[in-house]
Amino acid sequence: MNQIRSPKGVQIRSPRGVRDILPAETARWRRFEEDFSACCKQAGYGELRSPMFEELEVFLRLGEETEVVSKEMYDFLDKDGRHMALRPEMTASAARAFIQHSPVLPWKIYYYGPQFRSERPQAGRYRQFSQAGIEVFGVSDPYLDVEVIALGWQFLGSLGLKQLTLQVNSLGDTASRNNYSEQLGRYLAQRAGELSEASQETAQVNPLRVLDSKRDQDQAVIAGAPSCLDFLEVSAAAHFEAVCNGLEKLRIPYQVNPRLVRGLDYYTHTAFEYVSQALKSAQNALGGGGHYDGLVEALGGKPVPGVGFALGVDRIFLACDSEQVFISEQSPVEIFVVDIVGGGEALSLTQQLREAGISCDRAWESRSLKAQMKIADRSGAKFALIIGSNEQAANVVALKDLRSGEVPQEDIPRDEIVLALKDRLAMEISN
C-alpha cells in the first residue's frame, strides 16, 4: 500500500520537469503562436490539431530503438485497458491523421502545442515542452525540402534571432542509408578500442548515433569516420544536390555537416538542424527536421514521402533571451476606474466600457483614493476615470490623463463617457 504522506511540511508544487508560464510571460507565448501561424498560413499550410495522446502503437512505429520511444514515453492504460501514450512528438500523429483522412496531396500542415517526454530535466529540456512545426506529405520534390527549411529559417529570423546556423546533411535513400550504416559499423568495430564504453554499445545498436557523441574520447574516431555523403546512390546524391542548390538560390547560408544524424530513425535524404550560437548549453538545437520516406508506410499507409521540421519553443525563448530579442509584454488596459463611493459605480461603468469595446479594470474592497490611484498607475492604463461623491452628485466622471501630468483633469457627463473615451483613445493612437 502506498503510504499517505503527511500534508504538513510538504508543499504542493508542479511535478518535476514541468512549469507554470505566468501572465508576465504568456504574452510572448501567445505572440509566438500567432506569428508562427501567420508565417505558415502565408505559405499555404493549414493547422492540424491532433490529440495529445494516441494509441501507443502509433509511436512505437517511430522505431523502438529510439530512446524517445523506448524510455521516455508517458504511457498508460486507459479505463478500457488500451495502451495509450502522451505524444512525444508530432510527426507520428500527423502521419496517422494523414492516413486516417486521406487528404488531397500534397497535404501541408502546421501545428503548435505541448509534447511530453519523461527525460531528466535541464534548462531548455522539460517534460512538457512546446513544439511548433510543419509537415508535408505526398511530394518528394527536393525543392519542397528547401521550402520547408526556408520556412523555418525565415520564421526564426523574423523573431529577431541572428546567431543562427543551418546545418544540413543527407542520409540518402534507404539503400544508401543501410549501406552506409553497415560500413560505419564495420569502421567503428575496427576502432572500438578507442571509443568510450557507451559509444561501443551504441555502435552495436545504431552506428549512426555514434556520430552524435560529444565525448572527447570519441572525437578522433568520429573525425576519421567515413562520410555518409560518399555513400549516396546516384538519385540520392542528385536529391541532396538539388536541396543545396535550392538553398543557394534562396541565399540561405548553410553548412553541410556529414555528422548530423537525427534522433528519430525515420529520416531519409535530407536532415537539418537550426542551431543557436547564443546558447552555451548542449541544448542549442532550436529545431530540426528532415525528409522521411518510410513513416507513413510503417503506420499502415501507402508509401508516401514526407518532410517537416519541429521547433522547440522553450529553447527558442532561451535563445531570444540570450540575444535580447522578441520581448513581449502584457498589454495593459486602456482605462482604470477609480470609485470611492462604494464600488457600485465602478461595477456598472466597467461593464459598460467593456461592452463598448474599451478595455478597463478597477480596484476592489473600497480602497482609499490614493491607493486606487496607485493601482491605476501600476495597471499601465492611459486614463483614470474617477468617481467620488462630487462627481456622483453632478452625474459626471472625472477623466484624468495618467501619462502626462500637465493635461488638466476634466469632468465628463456620465452618459457621454463612452464617446468621449473613444475620442481620446483614437487621438492617442494617431499621436
Added chain:
RNA sequence: GUGGUGGUAGCUCAACCGGCUAGAGCGCUGGAUUGUGGCUCCAGAGGUUGCGGGUUCAAAUCCCGCCCAUCACACCA
C-alpha cells in the same frame, strides 16, 4: 538513466570556522493637513532557512535520505 553543483521573505541576494530575536534591496501594505498615481521620506506586514531524520549544550551552517533546480554525459526540440 549516470555523475557534479546548488536550494535562505513574492523576487535578487547577505549571515566569517556551528553561537544573540536570520538581515538588505526591490516588490507589497499604511502614512507624510482629512478627494489624486509616478519621485522622495517614515513605518509595517511577510521566513518551520526545500522536506524528513541524525550529530551537538547549540544547526541556515556538519552528516544521511528524499524532493526540486541547474551543469556535463546519454538523448533530443
